[in-house]
Amino acid sequence: MLALPEGVRHMPGYLSAEAQAALLEDIRAVVRAAPLYVPAMPRTGKEMSVRMTNCGTLGWVTDKERGYRYQTTHPATGEPWPPMPPALLRIWQEVADYPLAPEACLVNFYSPEAKMGQHQDRDEADFAAPVVSVSLGDDCLFRVGGLRRTDKAVSFRLQSGDVVVLGGASRLAFHGVDRIYPDTSMLLKSGGRINLTMRRVTKP
DSSP, X not given: OOOOOTTEEEETTOSOHHHHHHHHHHHHHHHHHSOOBOOBOTTTOOBOSSEEEEEESOEEEOOTTTOXXXXXXXXXXXXXXXXXXXXXXXXXXXXXXXXXXXXEEEEEXXXXXXXXXXXXXXXXXXXXXXXXXXXXXXXXXXXXXXSSXXXXXXXXXXXXXXXXXXXXXXXXXXXEEEEEETTSOSSXXXXXXXXXXXXXXXXX
């Protein structure tokens, strides 16, 4: 059995097939209200390989001009982010071990060629709250290490319905997605992977 860093929890098959399908419909409604867009890296303006949007009272965004940040409105439409689906809030309540609700849920869509470089989730004011991640669609190879980019990392496969929690000693661990395994799930008719990342942004 793979030994994960302290504070990392992997819950394979946390969502049943029925729960995954229902959550996917919730996310489709989110995307209708807040369309997916292509984010850009600070300073360089290089486009990321994922498309993203958000739901909740706050949303995480990035662009060349203003960098990484949270804001209350969609950067393209200027509209407030749609509410977080109740199913996501229930998952947070069940696994986060934190008294307050998440304020942001980042929705990342990975095409078969997309990746996510090693990074820390550190744009939040409250690191006492964990980061809770839900996978839908095709499998991916997820990598998580320590508090320095050079720390030893472990890699493991995430499947549709899995939940991962980064908390405690690993709340600021470097992590990323090295690859997508195409055609490993029938959930998304055209393939790809959706990752839903819930975060508490402000301090109580």
